[in-house]
Amino acid sequence: MALLEVREVTVEYRRPRRPPVRAVAGVDLGVDRGQIVGLVGESGCGKSTLARAIVGLLPCASGSVTLDGRAVRPLGRGARPVADRSLQMIFQDPYASLNPRRRVWRQLADGVPRDDRRDARDRSAELLTAVGLSPDAGDRYPHEFSGGQRQRIAIARALAAEPSVIVADEAVSALDASTQAQVANLLVDLARGRGLGLLFISHDLSVVRHMADSVSVMYLGRIVESAPTGALWSQPLHPYSEALIQAVPGLGPGAQPPTGLPGEVGDPARPPAGCRFHPRCPYSHERCLVEDPAAVTIVPRRRAACWLQPAGGPPRPLDEVAPAEVSS
Amino acid sequence: MSLLEIDGLAIALPTRTGVRRLVDGVDLRVEAGEVVGLAGESGSGKTLTALSVLGLLPHGAQTGGQIRFDGRDVLALRRRELRRLRGADVAIVFQDPTTALHPMIDIGTQLTEHLRVHRGVSRKAARARAVELLGLVRLPDSAQALDAFAHHFSGGMKQRIAIAIALACEPRLLIADEPTTALDVTVQAGILQLLDRLRRETGMGVVLITHDLAVMNVTADRLYVMYAGRIVEEGATRGVLDSPRHPYTRALLDALPEGDRHGRPLLPIPGEPATPEARPAGCPFHPRCVHARPECSSRVPELVTLAGGRAAACPVDPLRGDGSSVELARHRGG
Numbered sequence: 298m299a300l301l302e303v304r305e306v307t308v309e310y311r312r313p314r315r316p317p318v319r320a321v322a323g324v325d326l327g328v329d330r331g332q333i334v335g336l337v338g339e340s341g342c343g344k345s346t347l348a349r350a351i352v353g354l355l356p357c358a359s360g361s362v363t364l365d366g367r368a369v370r371p372l373g374r375g376a377r378p379v380a381d382r383s384l385q386m387i388f389q390d391p392y393a394s395l396n397p398r399r400r401v402w403r404q405l406a407d408g409v410p411r412d413d414r415r416d417a418r419d420r421s422a423e424l425l426t427a428v429g430l431s432p433d434a435g436d437r438y439p440h441e442f443s444g445g446q447r448q449r450i451a452i453a454r455a456l457a458a459e460p461s462v463i464v465a466d467e468a469v470s471a472l473d474a475s476t477q478a479q480v481a482n483l484l485v486d487l488a489r490g491r492g493l494g495l496l497f498i499s500h501d502l503s504v505v506r507h508m509a510d511s512v513s514v515m516y517l518g519r520i521v522e523s524a525p526t527g528a529l530w531s532q533p534l535h536p537y538s539e540a541l542i543q544a545v546p547g548l549g550p551g552a553q554p555p556t557g558l559p560g561e562v563g564d565p566a567r568p569p570a571g572c573r574f575h576p577r578c579p580y581s582h583e584r585c586l587v588e589d590p591a592a593v594t595i596v597p598r599r600r601a602a603c604w605l606q607p608a609g610g611p612p613r614p615l616d617e618v619a620p621a622e623v624s625s
Numbered sequence: 626m627s628l629l630e631i632d633g634l635a636i637a638l639p640t641r642t643g644v645r646r647l648v649d650g651v652d653l654r655v656e657a658g659e660v661v662g663l664a665g666e667s668g669s670g671k672t673l674t675a676l677s678v679l680g681l682l683p684h685g686a687q688t689g690g691q692i693r694f695d696g697r698d699v700l701a702l703r704r705r706e707l708r709r710l711r712g713a714d715v716a717i718v719f720q721d722p723t724t725a726l727h728p729m730i731d732i733g734t735q736l737t738e739h740l741r742v743h744r745g746v747s748r749k750a751a752r753a754r755a756v757e758l759l760g761l762v763r764l765p766d767s768a769q770a771l772d773a774f775a776h777h778f779s780g781g782m783k784q785r786i787a788i789a790i791a792l793a794c795e796p797r798l799l800i801a802d803e804p805t806t807a808l809d810v811t812v813q814a815g816i817l818q819l820l821d822r823l824r825r826e827t828g829m830g831v832v833l834i835t836h837d838l839a840v841m842n843v844t845a846d847r848l849y850v851m852y853a854g855r856i857v858e859e860g861a862t863r864g865v866l867d868s869p870r871h872p873y874t875r876a877l878l879d880a881l882p883e884g885d886r887h888g889r890p891l892l893p894i895p896g897e898p899a900t901p902e903a904r905p906a907g908c909p910f911h912p913r914c915v916h917a918r919p920e921c922s923s924r925v926p927e928l929v930t931l932a933g934g935r936a937a938a939c940p941v942d943p944l945r946g947d948g949s950s951v952e953l954a955r956h957r958g959g
Contacts, residue, residue, distance in 0.1 A: 339809040339811060339812075340780060340809055341779070443897055445897075473666040473667055473836060473898070474666070474836060474838075474877055474880045474881055475666065475876070475877070475880045475893045475894040475898075476893070477880070477891075478880040478881075478882070478891035478892060478893035478894075479891075479893040481882070481891055482890045482891055482893065485890070486890075500809055500810070502810060503839075503881070503882045503883070504882050506882065507882030507883075507891065508882075540811060541810065541811065544809075544810040544811045544813065544814045545810050545839070546813075546814075546817070546837075546839040546840055546842060546843040546844075547839060547842065547843070548838060548839045548842050548866065548878070548881065548883060549842075550863065550867060552839070552842050552843050553843060554814070554817050554818055554821055554843045554844065555810070555813075555814040555817070555843065556814055557811055557812065557813075557814035557815035557818065558811040558814070561779050561781065561782065562779070
């Protein structure tokens with residue numbers, strides 16, 4: 298069993314006088330010690346909602362999140378149970394996630410377990426060093442730092458609680474290329490060096506491809522494919538993964554303007570019948586219009602939710618499937 | 626004569642702590658039908674350079690040099706003349722389509738406003754043109770969209786609407802400031818194709834501002850790389866990205882995650898970008914440059930023309946011959 302285990306989680310947003318919107322509709326995920334799991338998908342697919350539900354910022358409508366075998370409880374008004382503190386989150390915007398009116402070391406000290414408190418100042422200096430900032434940075438205020446440095450402080454704040462898993466939601470997306478590289482390297486080093494599990498959520502496929510050991514692709518509240526990173530890029534099994542990968546412009550010579558994906562991400566309040574991706578899928582056939590494919594294991598460590606991919610394999614390379622092939 | 630000619634543009638902003646030179650001696654050309662890329666990190670002055678073409682600089686900004694659009698000196702235009710230029714001849718698309726559209730005015734009114742102002746088109750004709758424009762940017766159900774409001778649309782659709790508004794008067798120059806940065810890759814692909822089609826079909830010149838060099842690679846004909854308010858390298862996009870001649874361009878490329886480097890650490894540029902308050906003496910990039918020599922800290926390098934329409938502002942020119950990143954990588958790793 299994985300260190301962080303997400304089982305059939307659904308998250309709903311209630312609406313007055315209307316049925317709730319199911320933003321996350323049954324998701325399975327696992328993150329192991331020292332492992333970096335990428336989660337990609339277009340905006341509106343539910344990846345941030347899922348992240349918040351995993352750390353307990355949103356209640357799950359059903360399903361379970363367990364950390365090291367214990368259920369993670371939703372965040373209430375009281376103090377967080379000590380066990381759940383080893384699950385931490387980093388947000389996209391370090392300007393918003395730090396208090397502008399408190400010195401950095403005090404904010405870091407908030408996260409330090411209570412029995413350590415007497416040495417909070419020393420501990421915060423250690424944490425700042427661990428994220429590559431100078432130990433005396435703790436005496437300053439957040440506005441005195443650049444965006445990349447602030448994101449390092451946010452990471453130090455997450456580390457203060459001695460987490461075993463960090464959920465990073467678009468943690469490098471707002472940064473310039475060079476700063477992005479620094480923060481991405483830091484996250485990888487932390488995962489490898491400290492054996493931290495990292496759930497790395499991003500819409501930037503290049504960064505995910507570079508960092509993650511395995512990747513889950515999310516579409517309209519569901520994971521449509523999960524696979525080891527290299528395998529996913531060399532041979533995506535779900536048409537949506539293929540479309541996402543093809544949409545990334547290349548840096549090499551002869552790179553052409555990428556092809557887009559027709560249509561818009563569906564409305565989670567009214568998901569399409571059958572396979573949720575079928576209105577935009579170049580390979581959809583009759584069965585896709587009526588029957589929703591479940592995620593099945595195709596080959597070990599590879600799962601996909603597509604009628605083209607039979608459970609137990611063999612995987613069908615998508616470039617051998619004729620578009621709009623009608624089989625039944 | 627080029628469509629847009631910028632010569633020695635300087636932009637300075639007085640602040641309480643002194644005058645900040647934000648853009649310093651920028652020369653730039655855009656031909657009709659050409660997509661020109663402006664790349665660099667945040668704070669490099671790329672957006673200010675573009676905004677100056679529309680006379681949209683912050684209050685109190687001091688300018689030097691010349692901007693000639695179609696032969697007219699933009700910096701000398703009166704307010705009324707500037708207003709005539711904006712929207713009609715030069716249009717702009719911003720990064721965030723949510724703030725670019727008015728939340729309480731329907732899309733049809735926003736689309737037809739400058740047609741009616743600049744071209745004096747009748748309400749009915751403007752509406753027909755608006756439907757046509759939304760079709761041009763491939764917005765589904767364009768007739769119904771006219772009566773809808775911004776919040777009805779997704780981010781990608783809003784950006785397409787913002788582009789349709791910019792295109793309403795058939796501008797001869799479109800400034801696109803990070804037009805796809807806030808969008809998903811799938812939507813980005815559609816917008817990039819749209820820009821490419823439009824400049825082919827209408828001969829519109831495009832200034833594309835983005836920090837994303839992969840987007841530049843597939844879209845821009847020519848590329849200008851800016852650092853600390855200056856242009857440090859220019860040339861045909863392919864050439865610049867294949868064999869950069871300025872260490873900053875090389876370093877920017879090396880910092881990007883590319884597929885085949887999986888598992889290896891990325892190569893960030895050492896140090897922090899030069900801020901306008903603390904511009905280093907000499908070459909502004911020298912404190913972060915792995916090839917810096919003592920003379921780099923005393924003399925500001927000129928942009929020197931090289932063969933093949935290229936130019937770079939680095940007298941050391943360490944990348945001449947082969948621009949191999951391997952050596953640089955070893956440099957920075959060790």
